[in-house]
Amino acid sequence: MPRVVVDVMPKPEILDPQGKAVLGALPRLGFQGVTDVRQGKRFELEIAGEITEAVLAEVEQMAETLLSNPVIENFTVRVEQPVAGADR
Amino acid sequence: MPRVVVDVMPKPEILDPQGKAVLGALPRLGFQGVTDVRQGKRFELEIAGEITEAVLAEVEQMAETLLSNPVIENFTVRVEQPVAGADR
Numbered sequence: 679m680p681r682v683v684v685d686v687m688p689k690p691e692i693l694d695p696q697g698k699a700v701l702g703a704l705p706r707l708g709f710q711g712v713t714d715v716r717q718g719k720r721f722e723l724e725i726a727g728e729i730t731e732a733v734l735a736e737v738e739q740m741a742e743t744l745l746s747n748p749v750i751e752n753f754t755v756r757v758e759q760p761v762a763g764a765d766r
Numbered sequence: 767m768p769r770v771v772v773d774v775m776p777k778p779e780i781l782d783p784q785g786k787a788v789l790g791a792l793p794r795l796g797f798q799g800v801t802d803v804r805q806g807k808r809f810e811l812e813i814a815g816e817i818t819e820a821v822l823a824e825v826e827q828m829a830e831t832l833l834s835n836p837v838i839e840n841f842t843v844r845v846e847q848p849v850a851g852a853d854r
Contacts, residue, residue, distance in 0.1 A: 679801070685808050700809065700832065709828050711821065713767070714812035720773050721788065724802040733799065740797055744788065 680729045682737050686746040686753045687718035721745055722758070729757055768817045770825050774834040774841045775806035809833055810846070817845055 688694045696717040704712050723740075725733060734755060741753045776782045784805040792800050811828075813821060822843060829841045 687808065687810065697809075703832055704828065707828075707832060709824060711814050711824070712811050712828075713814045716810040718808045718810070720775065720806045720808040721785075722775065722804040722806070723800050726799050726801045736797060736799070740792065740795075740800075744791055744795060 680725050681758045682723045682725055682729065682734070682755060683758045684721040684723065684737065684741045684745050684753055684755050685718060686721070686741070686751050687716060689750055689752055692750045718751070719745070768813050769846045770811045770813055770817065770822070770843060771846045772809040772811065772825065772829045772833050772841055772843050773806060774809070774829070774839050775804055777838055777840055780838045806839070807833070 688697075694716050697715040700717060701712065701715040704710075704715075721741075723737065727733075734757070737755050741755055742748055746753045776785075782804050785803040788805060789800065789803040792798075792803075809829075811825060813825075815821075822845070825843050829843055830836055834841045
């Protein structure tokens with residue numbers, strides 16, 4: 679079944695306390711070499727039927743209204759497993 | 767700067783209440799055609815220096831010990847912006 683992935687990340691200028699907490703924990707666990715961590719959300723949507731441009735436009739709408747807060751977050755929409763015969 | 771992305775998703779057999787809440791909200795917002803939603807986490811790690819096999823192995827360790835709960839979650843590690851000259 680075709681799957682659309684929506685990644686939602688805090689905008690670069692927005693403080694990301696979850697990411698900072700991870701970044702602070704890494705050295706205490708013995709991990710070096712990571713200079714920054716940002717934490718966001720990943721949504722996997724199973725779509726009934728073929729993934730068309732219209733479906734992707736609708737997913738963009740979902741991402742903007744429900745899955746993300748456009749004031750503080752950016753999102754990307756992409757098809758993860760293109761179906762044979764589909765455009766993308 | 768090279769970036770490693772860690773995606774953490776609930777295992778298929780684990781109930782995902784956040785995803786179910788999104789799935790339930792979509793029809794109320796007028797969106798049709800989505801049959802399932804899973805919600806997980808996305809981490810973007812900025813790495814100092816080149817991304818080698820050793821660095822990726824260390825990120826796998828981080829993902830297993832800090833970023834995910836291996837009992838209920840699966841994770842994937844990948845390099846998002848391969849550096850020129852790097853293996854991957």
